[in-house]
Amino acid sequence: MSGMAVSRPDHPSLLPALLAAPDPTDRVPRSARDWAVDIACFILAMSFGGLMLFVTSQGSPAPHHPPRLPDVLIGALGCLALWWRRRRPVELGIALGTVSVLSVSVAGAACIALFTVAVHRPFRTVALVALVHLVVNALYTAVFPDPTQAYWAGLLWGAVVVAAVVAWGLFVRARRQLILSLRERALRAEAEQQLRVTQARHQERARIAREMHDVLAHRISLLSVHAGALEFRPDAPPTEIAKAAGVIRASAHQALQDLREVIGVLREDTAEETPERPQPNLGDLPTLIDESRRAGMTVVYENRLHDGDAIPTALGRSAYRTVQEALTNARKHAPDATVTVVVGGTAGTDLTIEVRNPLVATASGIPGSGTGLIGLAERALLSGGRLEHGPTPDGEFRVRAWLPWPGETTPAGAAGVRP
DSSP, X not given: OHXXXXXXXXXXXXXXXXXXXXXXXXXXXXXXXXXXXXXXXXXXXXXXXXXXXXXXXXXXXXXXXXXHHHHHHHHHHHHHHGGGTTTSHHHHHHHHHHHTXXXXXXXXXXXXXXXXXXXXXXXXXXXXHHHHHHHHHHHHHHHSOOTTSOHHHHHHHHHHHHHHHHHHHXXXXXXXXXXXXXXXXXXXXHHHHHHHHHHHHHHHHHHHHHHHHHHHHXXXXXXXXXXXXXXXXXXXXXXXXXXXXXXXXXXXXXXXXXXXXXXXXXXXXXXXXXXXXOOOOGGGHHHHHHHHHHTTOEEEEEEEESSGGGOOHHHHHHHHHHHHHHHHHHHHHOTTSEEEEEEEEOTTSEEEEEEEEEOOSOOOXXXXXXXXXXXXXXXXXXXXXXXXXXXXXXXXEEEEEEEEOOOTTOOTTOTTOOO
């Protein structure tokens, strides 16, 4: 039979592939389930072989059959050989199918070997092993004919048995592959969900860190200004000293509170449902400017907004942070200069923010990270707008931002227009 397989011109390299080394998974130690299945297969093969031996011995006149003693010995050895069906399923399937021409009692072991090939090997391999069984069945029917039935009936019976075993094995194989694919899909979906959760957590922490940077820079710069006033004016009236000390204490307390919040949020073991502190919006600008004025800055505020109550929350927060960071920079680099803050715009166009101050040669000495304006530009870009900063021909330093303000009055084609 092996010579017949080699002589097939359309499959010149099929047999070497079939006789290749077994998969590494075939050498995995047997589990308790594997032991139970192997024992059940051994009992089933013995039972089916004995039944076939009994059936072929019946009838009148008595059918011609192989010698009983070699038949039983081959059947017993075939059942014992099922022990290696996981490691060498193809070789065992071909061998048991071949010796079936000399033994009826090995039929059960041959069917289980064919079933194992159908479960663990590709269809091309299964078809070749099944062909071996069909050819051997045809030879057995011709050599040991049954006088009670026609030759074609014996061929049909063998073909039905082989087809049923192969179909059952292919069904089990398809079911296992489906279960594995569903399991892999579930694991992949779980991993992707975990990745999305992790990315969302990192993005939220980065957002909170940017918010806290703006807040802490503002608070600490106020504290530095008041402390500097006390340092350079030790002879100030007691009421002014007490007022400045009160502002320093309040600013330090608020800065510590903000710092405690950002550390709590950025900790790895922070609960996902951490309550978020209330965020300021554009309506809190007067309070922010009053704080800067109490710190000794001269701030001119111009509110040119139309229908400022309709500003979205996210837009108002971005505008507030832009003004806050611009005031902090002015406090660091031009402490005695007049700062002008202009906020304007209407729904459907842009919300414009402009903060400018004269360029001066003196600075307050307050250290800075150098990333405040970079963070503002990134915030404006994420909001769909843009930010410009730098000196002007008039001798001023200007920070100007355009943030999109959606509304029903947006003219066609004006969504992407910037001054």
